[in-house]
Amino acid sequence: MIHLLKNINSPYDLKKIEINQLPQLAKELREFIIEVVSTKEGHLGASLGVVELTIALHYVFDTPDDLLIWDVGHQAYGHKILTGRKDVFHTNRQLNGVSGFPKRTESIYDPFGTGHSSTSISAVLGMAIASHLKGDNTKNHIAVIGDASIASGMAFEGLNHAGVTNANILIILNDNAIGIDPSVGALKEYLTNVKTNKKWAKNNIIKALNFDYSGPIDGHDIKVLIAELTRLKKIKGPKFLHIITTKGKGLKKAEEDQVKYHAPGKFDKITGELSQKSTQNVPPKFQDVFGHTLVELAKANKKIVGITPAMPTGSSLKFMMEEIPERAFDVGIAEQHAVTMSAGMATQGLIPFCNVYSTFLQRAYDQVIHDVALQNLPVIFCLDRAGLVGQDGATHHGVFDLAYLRCIPNLIIFAPRNEIELRNIMYTAQLGLNHPIAIRYPRGTGEVLDWRKPFEKITIGTGIQLKKGTDIAVLSVGNMAKNVFLAIDLIKDKNKIAHYDMRFIKPLDEKLLVKIFETYKTIITVEDGVIKGGFGSAVNEFMIEKEYKKNIKIIGVPDKFIEHGQVEELQKMSGLDYKSIAKIIKSFL
Template identity: 55%
Template sequence: MQIEAGELLSKINQPADLKSLGELQLEQVAQELRQYIIDMVSENGGHFAASLGVVELTVALHYVMNTPYDQLIWDVGHQAYGHKILTGRRDSFETNRVMGGLSGFPKRSESEYDSFGVGHSSTSISAALGMAVASQIKGESDRQHIAVIGDGAMTGGMAFEALNHAGIEKSNLLVILNDNCMSIDPNVGALKEYLTSITTSKSYNRFRDDIASLLAKISEIGPDAFGIIKRWEKSIKGTLLKNANLFESLNFRYFGPVDGHDVIKLAKTLEDLKHIPGPKLLHVVTVKGKGYSLAEKDQTKWHAPGLFDKITGEIKKSIPTKPEAPKFQDVFGHTLVELAEQNKNIVGITPAMPSGSSMNIMMKAMPDRAFDVGIAEQHAVTFSAGLATQGLVPFCNIYSSFMQRAYDQVIHDVALQNLNVVMCLDRAGVVGADGPTHHGAYDIAFMRCIPGLTVSAPMNEEELRNLMYTAQLKDQGPFVIRYPRGKGVMPDWKRPFQALPIGKGRKITDGEEVAILSLGAIGNEAVKACQLLQQEGIFPAHYDLRYAKPLDQELLHEVFTKYKRVITLEDGCLQGGVGSAILEFMVDNNYHSQVKRLGIADEIIEHGEQEVLWEVCGYDVQGIVKTVKNMTTAIRTDTMTG
C-alpha cells in the first residue's frame, strides 16, 4: 500500500522547507506528521507511541533551530521518527528497521542531521555538553546544542553526572526534558514524584508563564541585569515550590513546565531560549502516544505494537495452527514466581524493563519482592549485591547489551565478594530490527574472563528453568544465565525442576568425523543441520555445552580424543567467546584438532530479522551444514591422498 504524506508534509524534504512556512501552518504540519507516523508504523511496524508524543516538539525544534549546524540529540532514539521524516528520509521511511534500510534509531552515518547515535538511554546530555564545549573551543558562539531526554532516561545516573558537569560550564547547552511519566513502562522513583510536584503547582505555573519571556528581554540589556533577575527568580521559584528547584541547584536555568503539544507556544519559547546564555533546561509535558487514543490509554502496549489496523486498533498476529513455544522471557517470568513461592529469599530486580523482561509477572504476584529501579543498570547490580549480603537471592534481569553499562559493578561489587547474584541476560545474541545498539554480542566474552562467575546458556525452555533452579541453590556464587530474544522450541515447557551440575554439558547426538559444540539456544539450529546432514549420509556429533564457564573438561577430552574436526557454535562474538575458550583448552591440553568457530565476526552487525542475521553471520542451519560438509570433504580427501 502506497502511503502518501499530507499537503504540507509532502513538500518538506529538509528543515529549510519547514522554515518557509508561516507559524500558523505548524499545527497542520504536526497533524500531517502524526498521521504519517501512524500510517507508516501500522503498515511496517516499529516503535510507535514515543514518536507520537513529541510530534509538536520535533516540528518546533526544526522550525526554530538551524539544524544540522545546531546539533540536536534524541535520548532515546525511539522518539526520533518525526525527526527522520522531516530531515530528508520521508520517502525512504518505509524501510525503517528493515535490513539495508533506515535504522530505528538516530545514526551518524545515516544523516548529517543525526548528531549522535543513540540506542541506550541517558547519554544525550553528556554528548551535547561535549559538542558545546568543542564549539566554545572552536569559537562557534552562535551554535546551539540541544539534548531531548525523556523523564525515564533522566533517571539514569549518567544523566545526573552530565548535569553536574554542565552546571559549571558556560557552554550553550539546552536540555529539553520530555516529561510523559513513561519510558517503556511507567516511570518510578523520587524524580517522577518531583516532576509531578512541579507540573501540579498552580502558583508556580502562573509565575513561569511570564518569566521566560522576561528573561529573554533582560538578557539583551546586559549581564548585570540578567544576574539580578536570575537571583530574584530563583528565590521566588523556591518559595512557590516549597523547596529548591533541583535543576536550578545544579546551575541550570529552568523553564517550564510548558505544554508539549502547543507547537506555536513551543516555537516561541525555543526562539526566546536561543538568546539566553549558558546551560538551560526546558521542561516539556507531553502524552506518549498523543493523537492515537488507544496508544494514549495503554502506552506500554503501544510502545512497539507491531503491525496493526489503524482504524480498529487490532494488532495483527498470525493464528498458530498448533501449540507454540513461549518466549524465553515469559518462561523466565513464570519460573521466577514459581521459584519464589518455594524460596522466600528470592527477589527480582529490573532496570526499567518489567514488561520487556517479564519481571512484571512477579511484580504483580509478589509486589513486595520485585523491584523496578528505573533506567539504572549500575545501581541494579549493586543493589542486588547489597541484597545478597543479607542472605537474599536476587535475580537481576538486564538485557545483555544493557549489562555492558554495569560491568564494573559485576566485577567490583559481585564477583570480588563472591555474592550469589543471579544475572539473567535477556536478548543475548543478535536481536533483530533494533540492530547494533541492542545486539547482545559480547556478554560471553566479557563475563567468562571474570574469576568466580558461572556463565551458562540454556538450549531450550526446560534448561532455562533448571538453570534458574540451580542458580538459587545455596552458595552458588555469582551466576549468569544468557538467553535470546523471542520464542523457544518447547510448547510443553513446564516440567519439574532438576539441578544441573555446574560445568557439565550433554551429548545430544553421537557421530563420526566431525563434532559440533554449541552453547545456548542457537544449538537448535545445529539440531536441524544434523537432521539434514543425516539424510545425505553425514553424521556429525553434537554436544550442548550449557556452560561457557566452567567448561566441561571431561566432555572436551572426549571430543578432542575422538574427533579431528570440531565446530564451535555460539550466538555471540568470536573474539573471546566460547569458541576461544575451547581453543584455549585444546592448546593447554596439547590436542591438535582442526577447529572452525561459528559466531559473530569482529565487525558491527546491522539490523535485520534474527534468522537473516544468523545467515549473514554464517551460523544459520545452512551455514552449519556447509561448514560440516567442508570439513567432511577435507577429511575424506586427506584419507584418499594419505
C-alpha cells in the first residue's frame, strides 16, 4: 500500500491525491496524530474529530490565500501536519518547538492566533471586510468553531454583525456536543433539536441571522464534505455549514471518555490505555484542594454557590456539581456572564465562589471592575492556573493577574503558598468579607500530603516571616516560597537572609513592611507574575512613598510573552528557578 501522508508537505501536495484515496489519508493522519500525542502528550480528541474536515478544507480551498481560522486551536493538529509542519510535529508544545495552537509567526497557514475560544467569527469578518476594501472579492474566509465556543457572547456578537454584511465568509459549526467538558445551555439543546428534527433545520436561528445555512451533514464523510464545500465556495455572502462529528474519532477510548481524552497525557497508541502514574505519597493538585474544600464549606454554609465558565473538570468544581448540583453552575464559555451572574448572586446574600482560570478572567475584566469591585460586592474569585502553566504557552500563562487586578479599588488579592493556606483563605472569605477577593493559585500539585487540617481564620492584609536573617529580606508571594527556600539552601551565609511570605498583594502588610525596611539593607521580591505592575512594583511604590532608601530587586516574569515549554524550563528562562534566585541573592551579599 502506498503511504500518502509521507509525501504531503503542503496543501498543494494534497490536491494531487484522488478523492477516492482521501479516506486512506484520513486514516494515516489519525494514526500520525495518535502516534505523536501518545508519547509527547497534547490535545488529542479535538483534532481526531476534525480529520476529514481538515483534509476537505485544504483540498477544496486555496489556502493560504484563502484564510482559515480554527476556533479553538485544540483542533488544529491535522491542519499543522498538512501545512508543512509534519516533520517537526513531534516537537509540539515543547520548548522552541511547534506551538499547540495556531500562531501567526509560525506559519502563513495560521492567519490568526487562537488560544482562547470564540474569537474566530469576529476575526474572519474583519479579514473579509478588509479583503473587500482592498478590492479582492474572490478570497474566501473560513472559520471553524465548536458548539461550545459558539455559545460565547463574543461569537454571537460576530454572528449578529456578519448577518447584515455581504462579507464572503463561511462559518463551519463543528458540532460534537462537547468542549473540554460536555456543552451546556439552551443553545446546546437547540442544536440537538436541529440535528434530530428537520423542522428545526428548516426554520432555525442561523437563517434568522441572514446566513445561508446548510446541514447538518456527517463531518466524517469526506466525499459529502468536499461536495458541500465546493458548492459553498461558489456562493457569495455569509454562509453557515453545520457538521456533526465525534470528538476522539478513531480511538475507541477517546470516543468513550471524551473529557479525559481531551488532553490525556501519555497513553498506549494501540489500546488507548492511559499511562499509570503513581499517586502514592504525592500531594494533591491545587485544583482538587479547591474543589474538595468548597464542598466541605458548602455543606456547612448553605449560602455558598460555585460558578465556572465551562471548566468543571479542569477547575474541580465537578466535585460540588456531583454532591450539591443545585448550587453549582457551569455557565459555558462565558466568562463575562460568570462574573456578573456571581455579582447578582452576591447582591442577594449568596456567597459566590467564581472559579476561573487566571488567563480566562482577562476576558471579563470590565465585569470585575464595573459589576463587582465598583459595587464592592463580596464575590470570591478563585483563579486557577496562575503563573507559568507550561506547554500551552503564551495564551494560557496566568502571569498578568497580579498586575491587572492590583489597580482595582476594593479588591483583595491573596496568593497561598501551599494547600493549607488555600483552604484557610477560602474559609476566611466565606465568613463574610466586606470586599471582593481574588485567590490565585498555580496549576499542578502542591507540597503538603496532610492538607486536611482544621480551618484557621487568616487576618486580611497580613504577611508572615518564614525565616530570620540579618542583611537581606526576600519577600515572596504564593508558591514561589518553595523556590526561595531552595535558593537559600544553596547559600553559605544563610543566617544573613530572611524570608517573608507576604501572602496579600493587596492590601499589603504595611506594618510588616515598615519593620522590614527599617531592618534590612536589601529587599528582594519574588513573584510568578509580570514584573511590570505586579507585587514587586507594589513594594517599590511603598518604599518611595515612605521615602526609604534601600537596595531593591524585583524578580518576576520579564516584559515579554513567554512561549511554551515545561514549567521548570520557563522558570529558568525567566530567572525564577531557585538557582537563578540564589545567584541574585549572592550578588547582594
